[in-house]
Each structure stands twice: as structure tokens, then as C-alpha cells.
Amino acid sequence: MTHDTLVPPLPEALVAALREHFGQRFSQGESKRLQHGRDESVHAPAPPQGVVFAESTEEVATTVRLCHAHKVPVIPYGAGSSVEGHLLAVRGGISLDLSGMNGVLAIHAEDLDATVQTGVTRKQLNDALKGSGLFFPIDPGADASLGGMAATRASGTNAVRYGTMRDNVMAMTVVLADGRIIRTGGRAKKSSAGYDLTRLFVGSEGTLGIVTELTVRLYPVPEAMSAAVCAFPSIDAAVNTVIQTIQMGIPVARIELLDALTLTAINRFSKTTLPERPTLFFEFHGSETSVAEQAEFVQQLAGELGGENFEWATRPEDRTRLWQARHDAYFACLQMKPGGRAFPTDVCVPISRLAECIHATNEDLAQVSIPIMLFGHVGDGNFHLVVLVDPDNAKDMQEAEWINERVVERALAMEGTCTGEHGIGLGKKKFMVREHGEGAVDVMRALKRALDPDDLLNPGKILP
């Protein structure tokens, strides 16, 4: 996947102004540019023409205002962990590195919320919460920045219980395309006061405004937690256990599926001897009795559907050990094709279609030669494929594109979505009209024109 990179050089006046404002924190050096012009995926790198390391909302506004005056694109950059080409400078411009904006500004323990700068990562926030009895649940795997997670509407393993970034961002400070600074939302738990600007910016991937601060919801650390792992004779049996658990309204905190090949990858990577069969990982949160009740229910259900080797853990160190395999999954998978790159994709379908969707996907997987692992957040109907390719091998890329197209088309035919949590970026633009229809995409274009008429904020992303 390559890009049209014929862009005019940065205007000298802009370069001079950025140097004046940012000194050493503005760089046009090749290594900095390369580092900010590639992501975790197979998308061909597209380096920006310069990088600004901003340290405050005012500095973000200054950068955006200068770029706006010179009609130069601005691409926000958080932890660099997105996977659909979100941060590539496909039309040149300035990468605005926000990782230095990493201050936890306020923890309102009594209101169960915290306000942070955009570059704070989820682990950093949880470190800051130690001892408060509270935690921030959203866990997309990578130690992403909260601003980036908001921008891609991230979710992950425990969204089944705690929701996604859509549900957990209460307020934001946003810099608009012309450099104006606005506040959206507020700290009240609910409001009917006008248009929901917070939800408009969540998931807009830096194309409508740049998030510089955000207030997120926190949750009391549960009184009790327990974890479990269970192998199944077939992926259908595992998925049916998930479906029945969700349909019964059991408030599981996490319910994750890994397919057999993912277990093989984990055993090789972590030197473990887990059964190389479809496996579910569970986590339960609540009071002592409610956790025990949930766990008993799920164990019985899994047993009826053929689940074996149920392993339980309640002590923190045992839970961590049990879940380690799940946490290692992505990196373990990457080792299954030495020198290869990941072509990650994800879809999400209504839970009633999940078994059928995964079953048919497995039939597709049998038809290709490249290694593909399936795992995901099945409690939400969301799963991933990690497709391993040599990006220079045309057949690999052809197979990967075919699988991606197949799984997305199937999800859309089942009233699902082309991406449950990765976002659109560059990689899934071609599916936008198929998912939403021309009319809804036209509305999105109208919103983009209204807020960024010169198409300077992360141009070339989301909208086909």
C-alpha cells in the first residue's frame, strides 16, 4: 500500500515560525520524520515534513493556527499504536506529537472521574490511580494514549462490561482547524444541553479537531475478581458459550476467544503447554458472592458445551499468570512468520450471528497459505484476524486483501460493522459507503467541511 506523496515543500515562513515558537521541539530531521510516518501495520510509511512536540493546549493551538494560515496539514500523533494508517502523512504536513502532554490534571475520586492531558497513556493513568480504590478500565492491548484512544473510539477486552471510549469520555478540550480552543461536555453524569460534541469528536480520528485534554470515567476497583481459562473441542462450542453467557445477562468483565493457532503461537512464544484448542479467557468482577455466582454459572454452561480443563484463579498473581497467555497473543502471533508484518483487521457483528460469522471465516482461512490467527472480544461480537504477510510478496498481500474483504463483507451482510475498534484510517475507507450508505457518508462529509473546510486536519482519513 503506497501513497501519493507529491506534496509541495513546507512554506519557509511556516518553518521559520515553528522554529521560533518551538526551537528544538520542531524537527525536520529524517529519523524523527520516519518515526512519525509509519504505524504498526502493513501500510507503506508516509513521513510528515516536520514534527512538532507540543506540551500544552496553547502550543497545539499555535501549531494548528500557523498551519491553517499556510494551508498545511496537521496530523496528531499519540503513542503511534494505531493500525489502520491513521497517522500517516499521506498529503505531507506537520505531525503534532502529543506524547509530551502527559500530565494527570485532576483525579476526582468522589465523582469517579479524572481529567488528563491527551498524551497520558492508560497504564500511566492507572498508575496514578493506585491507592485511590479506582481504576480506568478501557484496555485496547497497546499502552495507547487516552487522546488517541478517544480519537479511534478504542475499546478492548473489558468493553463488554465497561463500554468503549464512546461511553467513558465525559468532556474534552479540543483545538479546531483554525486554532480555536473549545470545551465539550462536562462533569455531570448526564446532560441534555445541546448537540453531543464530545461524541462527535470521539472516533473522528483527528479529522475534525485535536483533543488536548479529556475527562474520563473511573470505576471502583471491584471487591472481588476471579479469572478462568477453558479449552473447547471446537470454536463453535466456545462461541456458543459466549453467546449464551451474554444472552443471559451475566455481567462478565472480560470474555475473550483465542483460536487454536493463536494457542500454538503462544506456546511457542511463551514456552507454555496450553492445549492448542479454541480457548476462552474469562474475568469476573463484583462482590465475593456475585463473582462466585457468575463463575459457577459460566463453568456449568461451558461444561455443558464441552469445555474442559477449567482453570480458576482469584489471587492477583494467579489471575495475572492465567491471563498472561491472552496478553501475549498479539506478539506471539507476530512470531509465526519471522520477518513478516501484521495486517490486522477487526469486525463486529450482532451476537446472534457470531458463531456463523466465525465458522464461515474459518472456512475462508483454510483457503489461504499465509498464517492467520483469530481472537477477540467475543462478548461484544468483536473479533480480530492477525494476518501475517511479507508486504513485498504480491501473493501474500493478495491473500490478505481477499481475507479482509471477505470478513468485512460478511460482517456487513450480518448487520455488523467493518471495524469494531481499530477505526477506519486509510485501510477501511473503501468500506464506508458499503456500511453506512452514500447518504450517511455525505452527512459525514458535510460535517468535515463545516469544521475543517480546508481539509487540513489529518486529511485523507475516514472519508472516501
Added chain:
Amino acid sequence: MTHDTLVPPLPEALVAALREHFGQRFSQGESKRLQHGRDESVHAPAPPQGVVFAESTEEVATTVRLCHAHKVPVIPYGAGSSVEGHLLAVRGGISLDLSGMNGVLAIHAEDLDATVQTGVTRKQLNDALKGSGLFFPIDPGADASLGGMAATRASGTNAVRYGTMRDNVMAMTVVLADGRIIRTGGRAKKSSAGYDLTRLFVGSEGTLGIVTELTVRLYPVPEAMSAAVCAFPSIDAAVNTVIQTIQMGIPVARIELLDALTLTAINRFSKTTLPERPTLFFEFHGSETSVAEQAEFVQQLAGELGGENFEWATRPEDRTRLWQARHDAYFACLQMKPGGRAFPTDVCVPISRLAECIHATNEDLAQVSIPIMLFGHVGDGNFHLVVLVDPDNAKDMQEAEWINERVVERALAMEGTCTGEHGIGLGKKKFMVREHGEGAVDVMRALKRALDPDDLLNPGKILP
């Protein structure tokens, strides 16, 4: 509160076209116009120039297209239960009555969702769900239409557990200002595919598009429910019980406060003998053991804070009887000033400020002569004042405006919102800039211009 009602007569060509398309279902009769030009509040009536009774999305689109061609406003009308002047035709135009669009289109029990036409009311949906083991929780009091509830981002008594319409609308069919029909969202439980159009239309009060169908989340009927009522020596003691319950993460389904005067109103209205003191109403949902656990915890907490006369109920008929007083509250309050009208207002603050906010509000209430009752969904930090006035009495209206201004200003100073669930309509436009700032309101104006450049959809609402 009066309006500028100098509007040109409807174009004859439009009248002819509406007659042709809708026959008897287009009316310019005075009684129909009056009925569609007033709401439950003190706002002076502003009748539309005609009423169309639409029965399908296509008919809504036809009406909007015709009005668009003639630059005539369209005001959607559901159950008529809004309270901030949302449905008043302040610039004339056509009231689009959607109450006939009352078909439950699909119940996907296995996916915990249902798709309905916009005019279906919450009680109608719950009737349709009988026997399915599922229910739709959002309960704003009135038997509002689901389309109207989406338009005002409604919530109510059990939002503390199940969220608001923001959280519970998954997908919509929307007619745009020029008559185009789009679909937003989908039936996947989560998605990162582009801008969140569903959340943009939820809470937009018919000013950006007209919702004609919607898919909403359903929940399994809990295995066990219990209800409780408890009187407190002071409003502070009651509020502190609420705050500690929420901060401990107890998943109460409902936690409602009624002040002493509201209890007086209920006793008079319902011939009951409840203690005329600040009172909390609780409801707990879950498994048998979890409900018992929650209830014990809250009873102990309430006891420590002076709560007395704890009354419990688990059987459905006993729960209904216990909660009857709460359900009667609004109508009971209206009887406290015979011939008067309600000037309802609501605010929402972070839970840590709730006690202080209500305490200070009570001091304000002591300074006015009109009867004012305070009750609300305190688990979310949301409470109402029902201010009773004679709209023709200038002193009444002055006192009511003063109280409204005081309570809103206080909520905003406490990082809260000028309305937790009623919406902006006409009544709270003046607070929009104070709450959101000029910049954010400008963004809202830009969105309105982008989607409704001629300002034809429910004009004069939300935006100052």
C-alpha cells in the same frame, strides 16, 4: 413567555401538495393546530399553520421535501410530553405528527435489541416485549414516544443503572432537511467506523433531522428485584446516603429523592399517610443474592445516616404499591396550586456537589412565595424543581424565573449542566453559552448550518 408569531401564510402550492399527498391527514383546523402548538409547560402556545399525520418514513420525507422546496419550517411532534417548548411553532410551519408511526418492527431477543417506528411509546414497547424475558428500561415518567425521547436525550429514574437514550439508541433512520433518508449506526454492539451520527442526532431536538425509526437496546428482566422506601430527618442525610451508595459502586437500579413538600403533595393527592419528610425510593435489580446484598448494604448505610421507617418489598404488587407514591409525584405536585401551571426545570451536577447544591437550592426556595417541589434522579446528580405558577401573575413568573436562574447558575458553577434530561428547547437557550462557551456553541451553529442551511427543522430551538 410569548413568541414572535408574525409569519407569512403557507404557500398555496404547498397546501395543495400536502392535501394531494395526505388528504384528511393534513389539517389546518384550529383545534388540531392548537393541540400541536402547546406543551406541558408555561410556554405560551405557538400553533403551527398545519399538521401532517405521517405514517411512514417516506411520508415524512415527502413532507420535509415539500416544505424544503417552499422554505417552510417543519416541527416533529411525538407524544407532546416535552416541557421546554420544544414543539412550539415559533416561526410557523408544519407540525409533523409522528404518533401514527407506532409499529414495533423487529424484536431481536437473542441480540437484546428492537427496532421500532418513532412514534412507539416506551410502554407500548414494553407491552410488546411481554413474555420475551426482556425489557426497555428508560423511563422519563411520561409515556413519551421513543423518537421524542431520542430527540431530547431522555433518561429518568433508572438511568443510574441503564444509562440514557444516548447509551441505548444503536441505530436510526433519519430524514434530513432536504428530504433525503439516511441510516445511522447499526446493530453491532460497538463500532469505530466513522463519525458517530447516531449520537449527533440523539439530543438534537429535531433541529438536524427527523428520526423515523430507531433500534434500541433491551435488557434481560432481572432474576430478582426489590424495592425500598426510607424517610430521613433531613434532606442532607438523604442526599449523603445517595452519594455514598454511588461512590461505593453499588449498582442500584433506581435511587430517587422526594423532598418533604412533595410528600405532602402525594399524601393529599393519593390519600396516603407517608411521613412528610425527605424520602428515598430505591430499586435493586440482579440475582437473588446480589439484590439481597445491595439492599442490606444500603439499609445499613441509610440507618447510619438517620434513615427510618425502612419499608421493603420484593413481590411485584408490593413493589408497585411502594413506588406508586413516586410515580404520582408530578401530578400530585400540580394539585398544590389549583389552576396553576408547572414551570418545570432540571439540573445535574457531579455527585460530590449534590448535597451542597440541594442545600443551597432549599435556601433559595425559602425566599419565594410560590409552591416549589424538589425531587429527582439523585443517583445521577440530577434533580427537578416543579415550580407552580399562575402564568398571568407577573410576580409568580418573576419568582419562577429567579429560581430557575439561581439553580442553573449554581449547577454551572459546580461543573454541572443546565439540564440533565429535559433538553434546551426554547426555555434554556439563554444558558447555552454560559454552559458550553461561545466557541462550542459556534461549532453547534456550524453543524446546524451544514445539515439545515435554510433553518427549517424545528427552527428557534437549542441555539441562541
